[in-house]
Amino acid sequence: MSQYFNKLFIVVFLMANLSTLAQAQIPADYKGKPFYDDTLGFKGPQTIPGRLELAYYDFGGEGIAYHDSTSTNDGAILNHQCFDYGCHFRPGIPYHIAFFRENEGVDISYTKDWADFKVPNVVAPMVNQLYIGWESNGEWTNYTVDVKVPGRYKIITVYANYDNKSELWLNNKFATKLFLPKYTGYYHQWDQATVGEIVFPKAGLQLITLKYNKGPNLAYFDFVKID
Helix, strand or coil, rough: HHHHHHHHHHHHHHHHHHHHHHHCCCCCCCEEEEEEEEECCCCCEEECCEEEECCCCEECEEEEEECCCCCHHHHHHCCCEEEEEEECCCCCCCCHHHHCCCCCCCCCEECCCHHCCCCCCCCCCCCCCEEEEECCCCCCEEEEEECCEEEEEEEEEEEEEECCCCCECCCCEEEEECCCCCCCCCCCEEEEEEEEEECCCCCCEEEEEEEEECEEEEEEEEEEEEE
16 A cells, blocks of 8 residues: 555656646746637637737736837727728727737737738738737737647748848747748738747747837747657
8 A cells, every 4th residue: 555655646746846847947037927818718828839829928018928119009099090091990890809908018900901901912811810010129029838749840920011030039048030031012911931940849838039120010920840
């Protein structure tokens, strides 16, 4: 019987420590929390391999989950306005999408019929796709991700406009530069490209930081495992 309890103790001890190892890769002083949204039916953290929606940056606010040069969500402000050519808040669009995270500083909007699908796209984004725009030099967003399979990944994105020398950092350490290979011609003319590679040495919870400058609209990153 004592041998049984000794083995049980070892198993419980190992499981506890494996869990700690998985979480210990996130910097110990990081106070942000994974994004979740009951309205969208989304529960974080986002997983890799898979898609990292850039509008789903962590909770925690300015200086923790993100840094933005203004305290307002410029995309949400614009979507409240109407002009001669129509209102930015399109008929039939859920309020939750049109004014996504409107009380935070990261500038977010969504793809619209008259803007993003009026001109031909090389690769069109999804309808109502959320994206980060109105970017300024030195801004960043944090994402808690759950890496299911360690290894090397290529990074694919859908973007509009031009390259802005973005970088990805992993657990507060530089990981890779991103390069948008083509100027699409317009903030609402979209293309798709493989923009970089990244290595995740271990599985488990990780902190990805996207550091960006003035330039494109960015929708998401697809992390695709390289065999």
